[in-house]
């Protein structure tokens with residue numbers, strides 16, 4: 001059906017045959033170097049493309065269309081034309097479409113995972129986990145689609161009756177990052193389609209091929225043309241972003257990415273007063289109190305939270321605060337675990353951690369390490385680039401003796417660097433935790449039930465993990481406070497981000 005999607009360029013064809021640079025997919029037609037607009041795979045009108053590279057090897061994976069605003073305008077028009085019909089589709093029919101899309105993601109899970117590892121670098125096992133998590137949003141929202149109930153409200157005006165209905169907001173512009181190439185997209189598209197919205201999704205320039213494979217599965221699932229559009233761009237992204245956030249036909253913008261880009265998109269979206277959701281950066285505190293019941297569980301919680309995806313998750317522990325009574329023992333056991341990590345390409349057997357996404361990310365990790373050591377922290381393990389593996393590899397690092405004046409205390413590292421901060425009292429650590437301008441996730445380990453409630457309520461974050469380092473779950477609302485943004489994804493709340501409430505008042509009853 002898509003002859004061009006079976007490695008379309010000569011260069012990509014050659015790459016496909018080179019072992020170690022290109023995984024063999026069971027279904028090669030899921031590797032697509034195009035953009036998806038109005039139910040068709042297209043190139044940029046200009047013919048321009050941008051290159052995508054494997055972060056582990058630096059080798060070219062392929063190219064994608066460098067769409068400009070005139071191309072993206074077509075995607076917005078397609079979504080706009082598809083909306084009137086799609087919004088009136090029965091919730092149960094939209095549910096069936098999402099369910100088919102979910103089934104196709106699960107049937108093609110191995111290929112999707114390979115694409116994620118290839119372009120993002122995370123170990124294949126983690127990529128498989130991401131595919132399950134990503135697909136779960138289609139399954140979950142297929143169940144929510146038929147249940148967008150309104151209310152019957154006792155009126156306060158005699159003779160009146162009031163009801164509410166929930167309606168889809170309209171065309172949605174969705175912009176997502178590379179760190180979860182599949183899940184960040186499905187976490188937005190699932191609820192948008194369940195609500196009856198149509199979408200234009202701008203995929204990340206580092207990881208467009210996972211997005212394109214998901215788009216192809218939408219096509220196979222029978223999602224009507226124009227309902228989902230996937231656009232690709234690299235250098236044109238600021239202009240494309242401006243078009244999406246200022247276009248009068250786009251009624252909602254949902255963005256996941258850095259706080260800085262969120263600020264730009266927020267200003268732009270204000271011009272047409274759009275409904276918006278911002279899922280922005282974090283700088284999660286991870287606190288271990290002396291009264292922790294199971295120190296090994298706390299160590300594993302910190303390991304999982306800090307080092308998953310080489311520290312490139314928005315909810316990953318950035319500041320690990322350990323109370324004085326358990327500090328030394330926690331540090332010892334934590335370091336032992338980190339020493340066992342095996343760094344390498346995501347497809348290699350036995351590796352536990354892959355590269356970071358690009359050299360800039362490795363540089364940032366190193367900058368945080370150097371800043372900390374220049375202010376008195378000690379490197380216990382790591383602390384340098386793994387140059388033998390390539391420019392994008394950074395040794396998993398543990399620093400002790402951290403203090404609040406260090407860069408890592410105030411900035412998201414987004415890399416495999418763990419800083420351990422000693423503390424004395426609960427009040428001191430809650431103040432330190434809340435000192436950040438952002439507030440996405442926070443974690444703590446304690447066996448004292450009164451403290452558990454006190455601290456969970458006091459932390460200025462959108463999500464708290466108590467005695468666990470893993471909090472992502474389709475059933476649980478995901479989102480932040482302060483400069484981590486607002487809006488919630490997943491759970492029963494996620495669909496509301498894509499709906500408006502209309503009240504209807506009946507007089508003279």
Ligand code: NAD
Nearest residue numbers: 176177178203204237238241257258261279280281282314
């Ligand atoms: P980023 O903000 O640089 O990019 C995110 C997306 O925005 C990409 O698709 C990029 O192409 C696009 N973009 C960049 N500039 C744009 C512009 N001017 N107009 C329109 N689009 C633009 O972030 P990143 O480095 O790709 O991702 C890492 C960041 O994302 C981290 O800060 C992380 O914490 C955050 N994040 C947050 C969540 C969450 O749920 N809160 C989840 C994952 C990642």
